[in-house]
Amino acid sequence: MGNKNKTISFRVNEDVFEVLRDIAEERDISLSAVFRDYVDQLVAHDGQVRVVPEHEIDNNPAEAEGFPPKVEVPKSFVREHERLELEADHLREQLDEYKRYVTELTQELDEYNDEDIIVLDDLDDSDGDDTYRLG
Secondary structure, three states, X not given: XXXXXXXXXXXXXXXXXXXXXXXXXXXXXXXXXXXXXXXXXXHHOOOOOOOOOHHHHHHOHHHHOOOOOOOOOOHHHHHHHHXXXXXXXXXXXXXXXXXXXXXHHHHHHHHOOHHHOOOHHHHHOOOOOOOOXXX
């Protein structure tokens, strides 16, 4: 059986939520990632994780060495991430271009009179007595 992700839900007061959102913005990650990081640390250390304010860590140099935790990322990963960001930007630009083109075509279609448009289905509904020649 595969390892399925599970969702955990809980409530916090508004002040705590704002602090957590600030932490996420400071780290440039999502709020969900903050919780995933905490849960990963909790599981990795068999529940022996405690949250300590930064000013207390500054007073204890032994704990300061490991805070905040640092992870080395291979350059290939960073390059691939940058490449994907550039590709995503390019795709967004293409999507915007296609949207502008569709808008332009829609506006052009709206400018035509109903007399200028021949609906092919209407031609099939006729008795067959009329002959239409294109060209």
